[in-house]
Structures are given as C-alpha cells and as structure tokens.
Amino acid sequence: MEPVVAADLKIDINIGGLLQALRVDEVSADGESVLALIEAAVEIGKPKGMYKQAFIDELGDQHVIIDGIRFDSRVLRVNLDGVHRVFPYIVTAGRELDEWSMTIEGMLEQYWADKIKEAILRSAFRDFTARLVAAYNLRTTAVMNPGSLEDWPIREQVKLFDLLGDPQKAIGVELTESCLMIPTKSLSGIRFATEITFENCQLCSRENCPGRRAPYDPLLYENRYK
Numbered sequence: 001m002e003p004v005v006a007a008d009l010k011i012d013i014n015i016g017g018l019l020q021a022l023r024v025d026e027v028s029a030d031g032e033s034v035l036a037l038i039e040a041a042v043e044i045g046k047p048k049g050m051y052k053q054a055f056i057d058e059l060g061d062q063h064v065i066i067d068g069i070r071f072d073s074r075v076l077r078v079n080l081d082g083v084h085r086v087f088p089y090i091v092t093a094g095r096e097l098d099e100w101s102m103t104i105e106g107m108l109e110q111y112w113a114d115k116i117k118e119a120i121l122r123s124a125f126r127d128f129t130a131r132l133v134a135a136y137n138l139r140t141t142a143v144m145n146p147g148s149l150e151d152w153p154i155r156e157q158v159k160l161f162d163l164l165g166d167p168q169k170a171i172g173v174e175l176t177e178s179c180l181m182i183p184t185k186s187l188s189g190i191r192f193a194t195e196i197t198f199e200n201c202q203l204c205s206r207e208n209c210p211g212r213r214a215p216y217d218p219l220l221y222e223n224r225y226k
C-alpha cells in the first residue's frame with residue numbers, strides 16, 4: 001500500500017499551559033514576546049505526517065519481518081504476537097518552523113521557539129493519531145519507537161524510513177548518519193492495535209525524565225519478554 005501523507009495537520013496549542021511551562025507571566029514583557037513568537041510560529045508552521053498500512057510477513061524469535069523488511073527487537077516481536085498489520089509513521093513539526101527558528105536571535109528567545117516547536121509537534125501528533133485511528137477504526141493501540149529502548153536501537157530508523165518509502169520527498173524528513181531525524185522536532189514509530197497496555201517507558205529506567213508516560217516496571221521485561 002502507498003503511504004498516506006497528511007500535509008495539513010492542525011496546530012492547536014494550549015497557550016496558557018505553554019506560558020506556565022515556560023514560567024512566563026502573560027502580562028509581562030516576556031509574555032508579550034512569547035505570544036508574538038507563538039503567533040509567528042502558528043502562521044509559519046506546516047506540520048506534516050505520513051503513515052502506511054503494512055503487514056507482518058514473519059515473526060522470528062528476536063525479529064519481525066514487515067512488508068519484506070526485517071526489524072530486530074525482541075520487545076517489538078513479542079508485542080506483535082497475534083497482530084497482522086501495523087502502521088509505521090513519521091510526524092514532523094516541519095521544515096518551515098525549523099527555518100523560522102534559525103532566524104531567531106537571543107538565547108532565551110531561541111529556547112522559547114524550541115518549546116513552541118515542541119508544542120506544535122505534540123498538537124500535530126494528536127491530530128495525526130486521531131486521523132489514523134479513525135481511518136482504520138482502531139480501538140486500543142500501542143506504539144514502539146526505534147531508539148527509545150536498548151532492545152530496539154536507533155539504527156533501526158533506517159529500516160523504518162525504508163518501509164515508508166521516501167519520507168524526505170513526502171514530508172521533508174531525513175536521517176543523519178547517526179540516524180537522528182531532521183527536522184529534530186519529528187517523531188517516528190510503529191503503531192499497532194493491541195489489547196495489552198504498552199508504553200516504552202515501562203521498560204525504561206531513566207530517572208526524572210520529563211517525557212515519562214508510564215512508571216518503570218523492573219519486572220516487566222523478565223515476565224513478558226524474556
């Protein structure tokens with residue numbers, strides 16, 4: 001199946017929440033500057049995403065083959081037990097915002113712009129996920145991302161990009177030699193329908209991570225994936 005491209009993802013930022021996270025009072029000179037940056041970013045930003053419906057050809061012990069491409073991860077393989085199709089995806093805040101933020105001067109202003117881009121990416125990801133879930137009438141789903149666990153290293157990004165075809169041409173996202181995405185405000189992964197609750201964070205012991213979405217379960221790997 002050809003990838004589906006969404007070039008019109010919504011930007012819907014919680015401005016009050018963002019100001020609070022930046023510890024900036026709306027009624028202040030800093031508040032005015034942040035609001036002006038948000039206005040410009042919303043005007044310029046064109047977040048995009050792409051996904052594809054892909055099918056599982058083979059489940060090994062430590063690997064899975066999806067549309068002819070082999071992914072090496074025991075956790076991915078176990079999570080895909082009983083699953084027949086998956087949805088590899090990439091979502092990006094977009095090159096337009098990256099180029100805009102490069103023109104901003106001042107360390108504080110650059111920091112604010114960075115956080116605004118993150119908020120736009122989160123908003124775009126919500127819209128993208130809602131569209132994908134609605135298109136295939138998916139109920140509970142989970143996501144795995146190459147590079148978020150030792151078990152599924154970042155170099156597997158190359159395969160994910162291959163699975164999706166030409167993400168650079170479709171949505172302007174490319175990989176560096178070290179497999180990081182450009183624009184950096186981009187997310188990639190594989191979504192799949194499942195009855196089991198799974199978050200990468202359950203297997204990640206990193207302390208004080210601001211992005212943590214589930215508590216670390218030190219026994220989960222032993223119990224479910226060994």
Ligand code: SF4
Binds near residue numbers: 201205212213
């Ligand atoms: S705890 Fe943080 S670093 Fe670990 S998987 Fe979750 S978001 Fe990623």
